[in-house]
Amino acid sequence: MILKRNVGFYAAIFLPSALFLVANLSSLAIGAALAALLAIAASLPVKSELLNIYKSDLILLLLCAGIIIDHLIFADIVFSVSLWKAMTSLVLLFILFFGAVALSISFFGSSSKNVNTVCWSVFFLMGFILVVSISNIYPSNIFGVNKAVFPFSEPSHFALTFLPFLMFACVTSNGWRRYVILCASVILAYWVQNLTMMVGCFVVFLVCVRLIFFPILIVVIFVAGSALDLSYFGDRLDFTDETTNLSTLVYLQGWELVKESMQLTNYWGFGFQQLGLQPTSVPTAEAIYRLSGGDLNQNDGGFLLAKVVSEFGILGVLIIGGLSLFIGRVAVRLRAIANGLYSTPAYTFSCCVIVTFMLEIYVRGTGYYSGTMILFLMSVHYYFRYNKIRRLMDVIG
Numbered sequence: 001m002i003l004k005r006n007v008g009f010y011a012a013i014f015l016p017s018a019l020f021l022v023a024n025l026s027s028l029a030i031g032a033a034l035a036a037l038l039a040i041a042a043s044l045p046v047k048s049e050l051l052n053i054y055k056s057d058l059i060l061l062l063l064c065a066g067i068i069i070d071h072l073i074f075a076d077i078v079f080s081v082s083l084w085k086a087m088t089s090l091v092l093l094f095i096l097f098f099g100a101v102a103l104s105i106s107f108f109g110s111s112s113k114n115v116n117t118v119c120w121s122v123f124f125l126m127g128f129i130l131v132v133s134i135s136n137i138y139p140s141n142i143f144g145v146n147k148a149v150f151p152f153s154e155p156s157h158f159a160l161t162f163l164p165f166l167m168f169a170c171v172t173s174n175g176w177r178r179y180v181i182l183c184a185s186v187i188l189a190y191w192v193q194n195l196t197m198m199v200g201c202f203v204v205f206l207v208c209v210r211l212i213f214f215p216i217l218i219v220v221i222f223v224a225g226s227a228l229d230l231s232y233f234g235d236r237l238d239f240t241d242e243t244t245n246l247s248t249l250v251y252l253q254g255w256e257l258v259k260e261s262m263q264l265t266n267y268w269g270f271g272f273q274q275l276g277l278q279p280t281s282v283p284t285a286e287a288i289y290r291l292s293g294g295d296l297n298q299n300d301g302g303f304l305l306a307k308v309v310s311e312f313g314i315l316g317v318l319i320i321g322g323l324s325l326f327i328g329r330v331a332v333r334l335r336a337i338a339n340g341l342y343s344t345p346a347y348t349f350s351c352c353v354i355v356t357f358m359l360e361i362y363v364r365g366t367g368y369y370s371g372t373m374i375l376f377l378m379s380v381h382y383y384f385r386y387n388k389i390r391r392l393m394d395v396i397g
Helices: 007-022 027-043 043-076 084-107 112-134 157-172 176-192 195-208 213-225 229-238 246-264 284-294 304-338 346-354 358-362 371-396
Strands: none
Touching: 007 027, 007 084, 007 157, 007 304, 007 358, 027 084, 027 176, 043 229, 043 284, 084 371, 112 346, 112 358, 157 176, 157 246, 157 304, 157 346, 157 358, 157 371, 195 229, 195 304, 195 346, 213 284, 213 304, 229 246, 229 346, 246 304, 246 346, 304 358, 346 358, 346 371, 358 371
């Protein structure tokens, strides 16, 4: 019964990555679109309320689409853009948005018990998936992909999806349970050897742990650095010109793509979904090609900031700046919840999704179309809707 009621939510979590891995697709977009359509279909029992929400949000979505199209038209003056790719991507953006709104109404609109149960269930399920992957019960190169954490194609994709649930588990736990969960996650991040996961655990620590324990963290890091082999993480933090680590090079390439796009377009940007269509001459891209024999992450930039700023220029900087301030504000609220401020499971989880989304912006991103983007849009929609209702209740009260 729970699976049927929350099919759209589960689809957003697992379907994009599973389809990407099994069908050997070029991106997560098809899986994300199918997940959004499933979320819309599953929300039909609440269609009357959903239609009212759609109508109120459609104006904002059309305004955003108008800005994107206008920006693209001016970008076409500098470079010949692919209008077909931009327009099909814009249609896909509408589908993801409506799917996210459907989830905001159907999932967050369900009982607090259901939201809490589903979030904890996904947390334990994904923890089990990670342990199974690390234990090498199935081949690490399943479906021809190295280091797959089935049904995720790589540990970073798993981490981006798992971290909101880890944050939720820590925020809603008290006392020693919170620290056991966090310590176990750090151990798993070290075990699976994934920097995105480790950075995410650090973000969870900053939100959930009291300031008095911060000096202990410094001591633990120092001791761990002395006793454990941290060369894997050290290689990924080596940003010198001599590095040959592909993950590091992809990250450096993202920043170089930003610089190149700013210079070539006079800070205007290439236009929506145009990154990677124009040939690049950044040094890191050439180094990546020599090492891998291919062009890696030139379409998505490696992380969301690189893609947004490369495609929207100064407007992209403003978008990222606004998002960062918003996420910072939500993080302060979430820290208060972790320290005892009352909150519903739905509001708490929406805050967890929003705060952990900063990793997609600054560390490792998968582009605009993914399951985590659906969860983010769903959570932002609910966050503002919840605050609007709460302010209205305050006025009435």
